Amino acid sequence: MKRIADKLFGDDYKFSVLAAGRQQMPLITMGAAMGGNVRVGLEDSLYLRRGELAKSNADQVSRIRTILEALSLEVATPDEARTMLALKGGDRVGF
Numbered sequence: 001m002k003r004i005a006d007k008l009f010g011d012d013y014k015f016s017v018l019a020a021g022r023q024q025m026p027l028i029t030m031g032a033a034m035g036g037n038v039r040v041g042l043e044d045s046l047y048l049r050r051g052e053l054a055k056s057n058a059d060q061v062s063r064i065r066t067i068l069e070a071l072s073l074e075v076a077t078p079d080e081a082r083t084m085l086a087l088k089g090g091d092r093v094g095f
Helices: 002-009 021-033 057-070 078-085
Strands: 047-049
Touching: 021 047, 021 057, 047 057
Parallel strands: none
Antiparallel strands: none
């Protein structure tokens, strides 16, 4: 799919990868290595690694961050991610 998107859009697109279940980390790692954005969460997988339940989404974020940094891939800051997703941030909401 990425090859087709490259042909159709050149460099003018962004893509994200998510995966559910036990292949979550391997698949999103491959997506990041291909230049995509990734997301993790307990709604997709309850595990941090084989046999180890994640205690929170933050556990999964820390795990994928460690993997991506070990591959010398850049991880967006929260502010950069908000800008990429056009989100306003918790300090600018009315609740």
